[in-house]
Amino acid sequence: MGLPFSIALTMIIGHFFYYQKKALNFLQNSILFMALTLLTTNLMTIAAMNINKLKLTDDPYLFLAFPLYRDVILPIIVLIFVNAFILSDSLKIKSTLLAAYLFSSLAIDYIHIYFGVIGYTKWQIAFPVLFHSAYIASSLFIAQIITKKEQ
Numbered sequence: 001m002g003l004p005f006s007i008a009l010t011m012i013i014g015h016f017f018y019y020q021k022k023a024l025n026f027l028q029n030s031i032l033f034m035a036l037t038l039l040t041t042n043l044m045t046i047a048a049m050n051i052n053k054l055k056l057t058d059d060p061y062l063f064l065a066f067p068l069y070r071d072v073i074l075p076i077i078v079l080i081f082v083n084a085f086i087l088s089d090s091l092k093i094k095s096t097l098l099a100a101y102l103f104s105s106l107a108i109d110y111i112h113i114y115f116g117v118i119g120y121t122k123w124q125i126a127f128p129v130l131f132h133s134a135y136i137a138s139s140l141f142i143a144q145i146i147t148k149k150e151q
Contacts, residue, residue: 002115006065006073009108013076023086028146029079035142036075036135043131044070053127055119065117069108077105078139086143098136105132 022029047054057063081101088094109128112118120127 002062002065002112002117005111005115006068006117010068010072010076013073013080017076017080020080020083021087022083024083024143024147028143029083031146032082032139032143033075033079036078036139037071039135039138040070040074043135047131052121055121057116057118059116062115062117065112065115069112069117073108074105074135077101077108078136081136082139082143085140086147101136102129102132 024032044054048056056066078101081097085094085097088097106125106128109118113120113123
């Protein structure tokens with residue numbers, strides 16, 4: 001059940017991003033997507049293999065949901081957030097967007113834990129919150145660098 005859910009979620013999020021009004025152009029979004037994919041792949045690999053905080057599934061069919069989650073779903077959600085964050089003007093909207101991003105990414109984490117795609121050893125809510133907070137901060141930093149270089 002985890003793989004069909006991940007495929008459907010990928011398609012829904014992809015369509016949402018496609019029709020969203022974007023502050024970054026295609027090249028900037030592509031560079032940010034590649035940088036975020038590299039960052040996510042490295043962090044998840046370190047968490048799974050080196051510090052043993054993340055346990056991956058042994059089921060080969062269910063394992064396909066993990067690369068979708070790691071390499072497609074999370075970066076596209078961050079691209080949606082970054083484009084909306086750059087377009088928004090008020091601090092209230094930006095803080096609401098940040099809370100919505102954290103809630104949605106933690107909900108997707110929980111759903112993948114529920115389906116058995118990933119599992120945290122000695123799970124605490126602080127680890128995913130810190131991961132997603134650092135992830136969004138680094139993506140905003142990369143977006144800032146990309147937009148300054150082009151101007």
